[in-house]
Amino acid sequence: MSPRKGLNGLVVKIASRCNLNCSYCYMYNMGDESYRQLPKIMTDAVVDQLIERTARHCEDFKLRDFEFILHGGEPLLAGKPFLTRFVEKAKKRFEAKRMKLRIGIQTNGVLLDEAWCKLLSASSINIGISIDGPAGWHDKYRKDHQLNGTHAKTLLGLRAAQNEKCKVGVLSVMDASSDPRSMYEYFNQLGIDDLDFLWPDHNYEKLPELYIRRSRAPGYTPFGDWWIRLFDCWFADRFSKPRIRFLNQVILMILGRDAGFESIGQEENRYLIVETDGGIEASDYLKACGDGFTKEGLNVGNHEFSEAFDTPLMKMHRQSHQVMSETCMQCKIREVCGGGHIAHRFGNGNGFDNPSIYCFDLMKLLTHIQNTLLGQLSAKTIREAGLVEMSYEDVLESINMHNC
Incomplete structure (x- = not known):
């Protein structure tokens, strides 16, 4: 067994409430009510404990680079004074040890204005904004607590960040019933350089609506088909192509130049969450x-982050691309797919011992991308990467079944 590696970063929940009420939100609308027991804003005492634990973790594992992703709820609800104190404390502690600290923030964008963007820019904080596409799609899901759409306010926030020359990326939850080309053109028109689409947070206990309306089967891959259309549009774009994280990393993994990340690949998941009460x-x-x-009962006030390596759920999450179902272990594309995101495997009375709910969609998408690359790469690159043409049917046959 290889030596344990330290964390790459932490998602820090500096606010546990949100000014929006997005219908698909895993925090508030998927059955978890634990946020009600959390402080609305992280206290300075918890911040101090968090920074000290993190610095010690970096020292123990000889890490020279670390990331904080400020999150929520809606992190801007914590306020400018809180954010200023957090950044000053964190940078002071890390700079004293000559460690590089990167800080990002993921926001719904509604509260972003010139003052916020100046502060974030001055603090060298990268901004991620959640936008689900044009108003008709965005407002379908991303509403405020009065059930009003939030697209117009979110775009004002995006423009404020762009005007201040902030480094901005956009995160969008994909809707397989939307038109991928229209989505791509919309984000291009907004001038987005860094873009990612998330697979919706479903599992075997909470099936996607498209799978409720029609039985899930190898011949029905609405999510994979959506991604294929998006990939073809993006891949053919020879001009102002944005970086789409998921597609970029799939290509790098197919070429053997990347190990993946939380939702796909072979890499260990080396990020953890810290809640507003300090819970790990x-x-x-x-x-x-x-x-x-x-x-699982761990908290920055009493526990080192390395103790999280052995709790059942955090250990499973960390090793989710190495510990997969028997079906996944048979699969020809397991080294790229990695079983998909662990959250999408849950249910059926088997816990996480299932293929992803999006198994067939991933198979179809990944084989399509690999075969497309084969038509574009040199013979030398193909040989070095060990690539061969592989059909969707080939992969289905490799798992010796047509149902996961």
Whole structure:
């Protein structure tokens, strides 16, 4: 067994409430009510404990680079004074040890204005904004607590960040019933350079609506088909092509130049969550698995982050691309797929011992991307990467079944 590696970063929940009420949110609308027991804003005392634990973790594992992703709820609800104190304390502690600290923030964008953007820019904080596409799609899901759409306010926030020359990326939850080309053109028109689409947070206990309307089967891959159309549009774009994280990393993994990340690949998941009360948890996407599902009793006030390596859920999350179902272990594309995101495997009475709910979709998409690359790469690159043409049917046959 290889030596344990330290964390790459932490998702820090500096606010546990949100000014929006998005219908698909794993925090508030997927059955987990544990947020009600959390402080609305992280206290300075917890911040101090968090920074000290993190610095010691970096020292123990000889890490020279670390990332804080400020998250929520809606992190801007913590306020400018809180954010200023957090950044000053964190940078002072890390700079004293000559460690590089990167800080990002993921926001719904509604509260972003010139003053916020000046502060974030001055603090060298990268901004991620959640936008689900044009108003008709965005407002379908991303509403405020009065059930009003939030697209117009979110775009004002995006423009404020762009005007201040902030480094901005956009995160969008994909809707397989939307038109991928229209989505791509919309984000291009907004001038987005860094873009990613998330697979919706479903599992075997909470099936996607498209799978409820029609039985899930190898011949029905609405999510994979959506991604294929998006990939073809993006891949053919020879001009102002944005970086789409998921597609970029799939290509790098197929070429053997990247090990992946939380949702796909072979890499260990080396990020953890810290809640507003200091609670240390695995991926917050796992909140979609049940009320209080991610609570394992660890806290920055009493525990080192290395202790999280051995709790059942955090250990499973960390090793999710190495510990897969028997079906996944038979699969020809397991080294790229990695079983998909652990949150999408839950249910059927088997816990996480299932292929992803999006198994067939991933198979179809990944084989399509690999075969497309084969038509574009040199013979030398193909030989070095060990690539061969592989059909969707080939992969289905490799798992010796047509149902996962």
